[in-house]
Amino acid sequence: MKPKLLLNAGYPSSGTTSLYYTLWSNKYGHGGGVKESNYLLHIQSPQVEKDREKLHQSKKKYGKGMYRPWSLPDKIFMPEHTFDKEPSLDKYIDYYLKLWKDIEGEYQSLLDFSNSEQQLTEEFMLSIKDELLKNFDITVVMMLRDPICRLWSICNRKSLTEGGTPQSHMKFDDINLSYIDKYKKYVRVWGEDNVKMIINEDFYAGITYPLSYFLEYDIKPRYSKITRLSKMKDDMYSQWCDLDKNTWKLAYDNMRWIYDEYNKVPKAWKDRLFYK
Numbered sequence: 001m002k003p004k005l006l007l008n009a010g011y012p013s014s015g016t017t018s019l020y021y022t023l024w025s026n027k028y029g030h031g032g033g034v035k036e037s038n039y040l041l042h043i044q045s046p047q048v049e050k051d052r053e054k055l056h057q058s059k060k061k062y063g064k065g066m067y068r069p070w071s072l073p074d075k076i077f078m079p080e081h082t083f084d085k086e087p088s089l090d091k092y093i094d095y096y097l098k099l100w101k102d103i104e105g106e107y108q109s110l111l112d113f114s115n116s117e118q119q120l121t122e123e124f125m126l127s128i129k130d131e132l133l134k135n136f137d138i139t140v141v142m143m144l145r146d147p148i149c150r151l152w153s154i155c156n157r158k159s160l161t162e163g164g165t166p167q168s169h170m171k172f173d174d175i176n177l178s179y180i181d182k183y184k185k186y187v188r189v190w191g192e193d194n195v196k197m198i199i200n201e202d203f204y205a206g207i208t209y210p211l212s213y214f215l216e217y218d219i220k221p222r223y224s225k226i227t228r229l230s231k232m233k234d235d236m237y238s239q240w241c242d243l244d245k246n247t248w249k250l251a252y253d254n255m256r257w258i259y260d261e262y263n264k265v266p267k268a269w270k271d272r273l274f275y276k
Contacts, residue, residue, distance in 0.1 A: 002136055003104070003109070004108060004138075004139065005096060005110045005112065005137070006112070006140070007112050007139070007141075008111070008114065008117060009118045009142045011179075014200050015203070019198070020072070024111075026217075029110060030103045030109075030111060031113055032078050032096075032099040033081040034077065036115060038114045039083050039092050040117060040128075043087045044120055081095065081098065081099050089132075093131070093132070096135075109215075122185050122189060126189055129189060139195075142182070142198065143203070144197055146201065147177065148243075148251045152166065152247075170247075170250070170251065180261040199266045199268060204223070
């Protein structure tokens with residue numbers, strides 16, 4: 001029987017760290033040495049990944065040289081499992097097959113929670129699909145947060161690490177803004193039954209049964225510790241500048257299409273629409 005491999009298709013600043021913690025603590029899945037390897041993006045677009053690494057290295061870091069308390073605890077990871085620095089699909093598959101030998105019987109699935117996977121093209125995924133399916137049963141989750149709140153978190157973080165006001169970092173042509181198009185892209189590659197959208201605000205309110213049904217495994221809300229630490233991160237590193245009404249209006253005028261794409265806008269998002 002092939003092992004399961006659960007792919008995370010994003011999004012950054014949407015609570016995927018707490019989702020990873022929840023799946024790990026429920027003994028559902030394990031990613032081995034890292035939460036995010038960005039390995040598939042590295043295979044698809046080597047230069048993009050190198051540029052990402054340079055960008056991260058050049059940014060000012062909060063608490064440089066200090067342990068950041070919102071990080072996932074070390075006990076989650078298995079440092080003996082590492083990815084080869086010269087990426088290839090064979091090495092990606094080999095990494096997870098070796099990991100499965102160590103976790104089989106204790107966990108239900110392998111995890112690849114690289115947020116960069118929402119940047120994978122449909123053509124690339126189709127090119128690796130058959131080989132991956134020879135070795136794994138693939139499922140995909142997409143953690144979606146209220147679009148304006150998510151963008152504002154990103155803008156705050158960029159303001160803190162790169163300078164300028166959060167408003168100066170608001171870009172409405174960011175590839176990460178689209179939700180439905182990316183969902184449909186993954187559905188076309190992996191099939192509708194294998195792709196699940198999770199609404200961040202619902203999940204962290206304790207509504208985990210849709211994910212349990214999708215995974216066919218009982219997922220209990222066990223992210224309270226990591227969510228508390230994530231709030232600490234938000235207070236220090238993300239949400240240090242409040243979203244005022246004028247900025248919200250500017251964002252909504254440019255991002256309304258994201259809400260309009262939904263046949264039924266998630267109630268948790270609709271409740272936050274204070275500007276009409």
